[in-house]
Amino acid sequence: MPRHTRRRLTHNPPTTEQGLRWANDLPSEILSIIASESGSAACYVTLRRVCKGWGNALSMAPFPPLPSPQVPFLLVPPRGIDSTASCPLGYAYPLPFPVPSRTASFPLPQLQGTLGCICVGSSHGWLISLGRDSSLSLINPVTADSISLPHLSTMDNTVLSFDKDSSPQYHLRQNGKSFSQFSIVHRSVLSSDPVQDPGFTVLLFLSGLTNCCFTWRKGSTRWHQYLHEPFLVEDVVFVKGVFAAINWSINLAIFDFRNLETPLMIIYEDALFKVLPKEAFLVEAAGDLWLVLKLVKSGDCRMHRGAIQVFQIHMRGDVDGSREAEAIEIQSLTNCVLFVGHGSSVCVTVDQFPWLAPDTVYFTHFYTKLGKAQNIAHHGGVYKFTVSSKAARKAFTVGQPRYSVLWNCLRFHWVTPNLNRLNP
Template identity: 25%
Template structure:
């Protein structure tokens, strides 16, 4: 209600646009750098001049804590749980329908998705930019993806470097899969790793390692690290992946558990061991100079996020809405995708110090397919046309 003695004035669109345009670009940039991603998007949609300034300058937004991607109510949308704003956004995504895709990787704010008819895409869910990747059928031992045991065949993908805003760049997509799910006597001739770059027409299968299938991979200090199912660590040169691992660290540890690699804030490499049928974690710090694992019960400022396809760490100090010395997890039973398609997923927050478990806050009733995945949202838009604000962010 207007204050006594004052009459509310209506502002015409042309006047509002003129007032927006009068704000110096440098001042607008200072404001944008203080805003989180949702407010960054809202500001860009105030008027055309601000939208243009955001696109041309591509200011970085204030880092936002990770989002949890959940199934949307419609086939073409997904929900994203934001801890910083304590709410869920519904964001429409480009075709093919996101409800018919499985996300097998989350890296640098981009998702690697697999459509049920074999197509693969690199997708930024915030900007809507999507890049076609080679089809699964271009792997040398896959003729018909429909005949593959799909829920068990593909389980993880990662990016060697951050893509540009338009999805271009010199990065490599590294794919982990299970050739033995083809039920073919010749699967032993192939590695469970393949690579491709944007623009490639097919996947390139990497040489098979001598110790067994790779369970997880992560770029670390300019190299690619991978741990196999037996707990042996392999190291590749980023620029010579097709030559095979350049070194192998013979460290076998907790062979019967799920293994996930994650880089800490100070550049240390951790291996997260998770029980296959119960949610308990072991945080193991790897000393690459002295090949041994060092169990940790204090992650310091690190907050670790893991699921079957993703693992990364963020700062508890920078994001006070998160619990410090904790591991945020979602169910990692990728081998039970079909059986769990219509059942609730196990999700929670594991306290490394005391071993306790608590639910993820603000996670209300939800659908169960496709499986959830963590993502660090990014929004660099200098190559994108005029931005339309998703209704969920209005």
Template identity: 25%
Template sequence: MKSTKALTTSSSSFEPDWAWLPRNLLFMVLNKLFLLSDMIRFASVCSHWRFVAKDRFEQLNLHGNMHFTRNIPMLLIPAIENDSPIHNLFSITRGEIYDLRLPVPYTKRYIGSSHGWLIILDEVSFVVTLINPFYFGNSQGIIHLPPFIAALDTSEEEGQDFNCEYFVRKAILSSDPATSPNDYVLMLIYGEFQLLASWKSGDTHWTYVNWEVPLIYDLMYSHGQILAVDILGQLISCDIRVKPASHSIVSDHLLGMLGTFCRRYIVKLPDGTILQTVRLLRACKCNKDVPAFFTIGFVLYKLLDNNDRKKWISVESLGEGALFVGDNHSQYVITSNFPGCAPNSVYFTDYYEDADSKRLNSYHFTAHRYIGVCHLDDGIIRRIFYLVEKICLDSCFVTYLVTVNAYPSGFT
């Protein structure tokens, strides 16, 4: 009994000092981390671990003046460095370019940017691929989904006239595949008539939702259903949990303004309210005979229950909120959580090229390539970043998901 007691006492008095693990052991742990969020968590443990992580961050070209804040979109931008294509990040709230040289495809159009993942459609195999741009490892930051058969069929029908990059208008995820690997859904808008399709993790094939000429503009996921807005501003609910998927129109229509084109986006606010953002565009022939689109403003509506039929009512202000909209990402944020983000504003990518027209004719429409912000209180649109047209193949908002609020301090 004595020996047992002594052993227990001795064992209980031993408390390892995790903060001062040997450097070589910490390096071994750090080299097993490939997600940027995991590296930041590692560096946030204590000053000793942060010092050990410094070499790894420098290797990845990360520096102390770079701020990665949770749930605020940044702009993924292509660039050329020493005649080689690279991708960097532009911080909209700080107005800074972060030279990260992210390992993501340069020549692909991103059909979606959702929950921290980029989404592309391969023009040869028609496989849909998810890429985590903040993953600095081998293949674990890439997820290959089954081939999108609708693209294959259309390619065979149209032959050389088929434009794969613009066949899918937009794709979104229901949740982060890294945290819900067995329970996420990918939804997309595709084809000439902008139909809906979905794929659930574990499925071997895609589910297609078909009805007469819907012309879907945007979509979101809510409680096992796809909510989509069509060309008339109607909200459509699609239940993909049943086979075949059912659908119904649940709101009144909402027309745009005369004399303008428009694009529509839907997002859900923190209180559950569904917001429709109508982006007003005007076309003009500013460069020879090539029509160009210009964003001239935004109008907002929220969905209001009206017995059996919901209706849209005008919204004059976002208050302390801000919207980020684009062909591959839409998001609402509360600006008080993000210094530098303007309240009551809409941030947008205005390298606008109509996906439908690009699918049919790659040179039909063009646009000035810049990132802008529309201040809703006075309607003024301000350009905050220009993209170099000759090297900019595509850019998109991407949200960095991490459990700490900012990049660890202490790096110089």
């Protein structure tokens, strides 16, 4: 009877250096072509994170020609209050969403000067970053370019009272309330891309201040304060040379800062709607002003039909100086896709991104569920709403359950990847 001899097969896996040797030897021109063929800036960022060699090669190579605008990714704040060195500003969820899990996201790279900072706004692909010492910066998470802004401490102290000795956070006290680093900036937005428009304007609304806002332009060493009629801003967007804002009662206001010496504010007194929504968002779409109403309050787990309504706002002025605004409901977005968030809403068309479903609105929503041991867990997710059919479903769940204070203080932001670079 034949005897079979068992022989142990040994396998020596290649080391990390051997396994990545082919990657390190790949020419930067090939990497640039791969990124260009993908058509996605999110893919470009992912390629840079594969290994150090690819990151260095793509940083030195010219940026690939990518379509504009890009599909935005969702910036999710860190899990905890304290930012860490590995994840200073949060995690990015690129589109399309592969699976509704943690593996779908990737941490933003460590950017210089972002340790201890939080993101308080996103416009034209730039993040507005706030530090613990009241420092403000504009940061491009794709190119790593940054623009320093004046500290909040340069604002008029007759309006604001600062406590510089507070540790480890920077606080603002106004009308008997104390606002920490995580809630001091209520809304922040840019007028345009700082690379394409050196005369861009930064607009800030601070928490607790309803009768003033602050602007900054390149060359100024401090924030310019503008006093106006009481108006608690719910959302603000830049459209046709001016900033359009709405309050929680859905009154419309126009802020015109084209001449900083004589800024102008126009309030449309009549509310666009008599029923108050839970949240309201403004979107600039090819020069038009759209209004998105969210009719479901945070905490609700189920998303019912009609949770979202979309309107186009028409503003008219009469010869006698009276002004009127009208909101006309949009029954279908046709080939448009909206990503709505306060100060960071984006509109794209499916002509450039055919894999996107048209006539849809993506929005974030926070809800509570009964977890293990009968504990209430606070979750966040992104929902997809079809305007014509008024059907809503969850696109994916964001990360893991977090404390409710994180959902309220550390906001989500849509970020449109921007590959334009500042002049060296």
